[in-house]
Amino acid sequence: MEKKLVIATQNNGKAREFKAVFEPAGWQVQTLNDFDNLAQVNETGRSFEENARLKADHFAAALNCPVLADDSGLQVDYLHGQPGIYSARYAGVAHDDAANNARLLANLGGIAPEQRQANFHTTLVLAWPNRPDQDLVVGGDVPGEILAVPRGDDGFGYDPLFYLAELDKTFAEMSAAEKNKYSHRGAAIQNLLPVWQQWWQEQEQQV
Numbered sequence: 001m002e003k004k005l006v007i008a009t010q011n012n013g014k015a016r017e018f019k020a021v022f023e024p025a026g027w028q029v030q031t032l033n034d035f036d037n038l039a040q041v042n043e044t045g046r047s048f049e050e051n052a053r054l055k056a057d058h059f060a061a062a063l064n065c066p067v068l069a070d071d072s073g074l075q076v077d078y079l080h081g082q083p084g085i086y087s088a089r090y091a092g093v094a095h096d097d098a099a100n101n102a103r104l105l106a107n108l109g110g111i112a113p114e115q116r117q118a119n120f121h122t123t124l125v126l127a128w129p130n131r132p133d134q135d136l137v138v139g140g141d142v143p144g145e146i147l148a149v150p151r152g153d154d155g156f157g158y159d160p161l162f163y164l165a166e167l168d169k170t171f172a173e174m175s176a177a178e179k180n181k182y183s184h185r186g187a188a189i190q191n192l193l194p195v196w197q198q199w200w201q202e203q204e205q206q207v
Contacts, residue, residue, distance in 0.1 A: 119144070
């Protein structure tokens with residue numbers, strides 16, 4: 001199988017983050033936007049891993065090639081881990097960033113900075129066609145704080161609100177290189193890099 005990897009996303013922001021890692025290594029990286037008439041996956045899982053597995057296994061079988069899927073979310077301490085796996089549809093409509101951010105700010109209205117601690121989490125699942133029992137699963141986390149006022153013009157999702165004290169920046173204020181290094185997806189990718197090549201070789205050796 002050629003060195004082709006499909007990222008199970010239609011989110012151009014996510015795609016850029018993954019391409020920045022895999023394309024320099026010689027991989028041909030595609031996303032779901034490169035294919036027509038693909039049946040979408042209902043994210044009915046009860047955890048980040050379950051949702052990532054659903055996407056990775058489904059699209060690996062449908063496209064007959066390795067697929068990398070992620071499920072990511074924001075976990076706010078004061079909100080008991082919400083929005084969590086519902087981060088993309090927190091306001092009721094999937095991927096409405098403005099509405100999701102507005103709801104988050106409303107739910108944290110008047111809350112002091114020391115109570116606005118949060119964690120961004122990513123679970124990555126790398127799947128080979130029709131071998132769901134052999135999925136490679138890694139995760140990544142980054143702690144931060146939810147600001148009361150958005151900052152920055154780059155990024156997507158909750159990036160303008162998620163503040164990293166180490167850099168004195170929100171994710172939306174970071175360069176692409178900084179975000180790849182410090183983000184939850186960046187952390188998950190770093191955990192993937194030491195193990196995916198052996199996993200890939202093992203898959204290729206199977207008949």
